[in-house]
Amino acid sequence: MSSRSNSPLIEPDVIAKVLAKGRSTGAEFSEIYVEDKRSTSAGLDDGKVEQVTSGRDRGAGIRVIAGETTGFAHTSDLSERGLLAAAEAAAAAAKQGDGGVHTIALQPVFRHPVNTIVQFPDTVAKARKVELLQRANAAARGVHGAIVQVSAGYGDSVKQILIANSDGVFSADEQVRTLMRVSVIANGDAGMQTGYNSLGHTIGFELFDEHDVEELAVRAAQQAITKLQARPAPSGAMQVVIKQGSGGVLFHEACGHGLEADLVGKGSSVYRGKMGELVASPLVTVIDDGTMAGEWGAIGVDDEGHASQKNTLIENGILTDYMWDYIRARKEGRKQSGNGRRQSYADLPMVRMTNTFVTNGSENPDDIIRATDKGVYVAKLGGGQVDTASGDFVFGMVEAYLIENGEITEPLREGNLIGNGPQVLKDIDLMGNDFAMGGPGTCGKDGQGVPVGDGCPTLRVKSMTIGGTAA
């Protein structure tokens, strides 16, 4: 991303000393990850701007690898003394062995130019951020008299990172994120219903030149109003049509996690040993792409200093690759794929997705609905969860409708859908031509959350289990 200053977070000579200290007990690899993040958030609830929050998170994580063992220490003390102490702790953790003197020649790493920031959010007056919340509140409440509560949140962050390691990698990035979300409650005869909408990109405040806050809020409000008429979702297996955009969550859960090389390497993925095999319908091509300009999972370099990449994971149904971080790639003697990510300087990196999506097919989305006699149309997906070893996964439908005789009819109440990843991938029988990315997501793994994007065209799964209550 475009950068405003060239002054490094830590001077190169200090970095070299820290990396050498990391290897002082004989480890073959040492790494420093430095982060300096400034964030602003603001929340409106119940008609009031409740609080504006300013945050500063700054620190360094030192990783040392000796054989199969990783030592890790982190510190918020970025002085030379603080960093050396952390490096010593990480080195001691990794190995009690022979010392040695190591000199390291640092080489700048190519950074994928993700996008240009027009207006850095930290240069924008807080009053303008707060005004967005008030506009969203007014727009949502204006939709219908049944809207009884609105909460809106704004958040931005500018994160400088620096990664250097004993292999000579020297890499830096500036990651900018701007986000807005609106939650709405409508009250009707059958109780309360909720609507939710969010918008987030790896760009600055120009986000709001390109997107309309009122439209975001109105859609959330309409979702809640529509659901006031919703009937209980059906129970049991039926055809499911997934709308473009947020439907990408399906692939994040059904195969994304299972294609992470750390899980594959430990034999805890249902996709282990399946390279080159048909694992999905030939209609399915799955890509993980950290270079997608402006998308929520876009990064210039990953958190191990490797430039982000576009990786094809499944091509026309055939498994073509997993996603890789430094440790797993080294073990397999292959290249990293730009998927080594971490929540913050206080966390170890691991294999993570970036922007994961399915590419276009050829069907008109309206024809997909017309071709469906009886099923469920999921217009907006919520989160999900997967057991990568068995492949069983769930995802929530926050806006869904019944399909009867090829037409969308009544709205449905919320619930989960459940399926088995490899089976669902094979059961995709229609793929639309209306690809879109969904909203900003946070993916959780091993206690760490990282920003990710998901996307897909409208598609149909010929059978999935709907977790509702109606016969």
Place this chain on the structure above:
Amino acid sequence: MSNTVDDLQAIADRVVAQAGAGEQIEAYVSRGGETAIRIYEGELEHFVSAQSEGVGIRVIKDGRTGFAYAGTLDPAAIAEVLADARDNVSFGTPDEFAGLAVPDGVAQIPQKFWDEELAGYPTDKKIALTKELEKLTLGMDERVRVDEANYDDGWGEVAVATTTGIRESGRGNSCYVSVSTLADDEEETQTGFGFSVGDSPKDFNLQKAAREAAERATRLLGAIKPPSKRTTVVLDPYVTSQFISILSSTLNGENVAKGRSFFAERLGDQVADPRFTLVDDPTNPLAYTATDIDGEGLAARRNVLIENGVLKKFVHSSYSARRMNTTSTGNATRGGFAGSPGVGCLAMQLVPGTQSQEELIAGVDDGVLIQMVSGLHSGVNPISGDFSTGASGMLISNGTVGAPVREFTIASTLQRMLLDIVAIGADVDWLPSRAHGLSLVIRDVTMSGT
């Protein structure tokens, strides 16, 4: 709190002393450390050793609130945080109820949060016991592999001070071990986990953690997808704990005040089966989340929320209490220095029944024992009450546990499930969660499978 942390208290005091006329200030200062050990195939996979610290400052003036935090205790940074929080005040909407907690005279109930043995426990012994856990687990069943065996401990020190006279500090530490398992049978793999928590490693029950991890994975081998039908579910204590935790947001006084709870306007109503009594009691030392003070520094206390099925009380922070013209129940929550206080239950407990899980199952003609759930965050809406979750477990017929089942959902609404409770177990398990667990039997739940 039981132990004072003088240097952090001094930092908090110094911030608060800078308050100007008409300005309320709260400073929350904390410091902590962690050790994380992971063993894989008998070797140390990673060892994490780390410390962190930070400060969060809340400023309230003329009914407007501003907040800022930084992950450092560097004096220059603290000055910047105070300046940011003050600057942020001007953007808030005046709220007549905004304000800090005021000491209410409720006495703290002393508890032990610091264990000297854990504080001095040698690293090599932590590694050795984690290796032992992996070995024990592998020995349970030849079909079982271990994905990872973990040891984690942490310590924390915190101090809070306010211009309204709150001044508290204390420290605590804790540890746990956990193990993740895989069980293979031909093409099929299932997963499991086990854990043990304690004040110090001497409290660990490695044998139990290993056995549960092996059982959870192997019992699902050969599981089928069940047919869809309405049925009775017996929730395992681990599942009940998650179910009870969801109720926290419906009993949260701020959500009630803002119209986000289906329990609003229902105090005094029969909202659950008469057998159901729900208490929030962080003063019970058996609770994993036991505490002596809440997130605003008021004494933690026992609150009966639902008694014999009748809704009795909501939980409050000082803010939500002022809004609803009542007093704080000592239920302010806080997610560390980077967050300002919210409201929530702190340590939820059900009054247990008298029957074991076996006895409860013996009373079920046709049902399913739910041992695991997934997707609670995506399929449960505590505002509408819609409840739908992925599940796995064992079919029950004529009072006996039968075939394992997976890849199905159970669904109802939270409102109905509370009224449809038909039995509560005696098998209390103090899980590492804000709610304990016990077996719970609920009728008329929809199971969706084939």
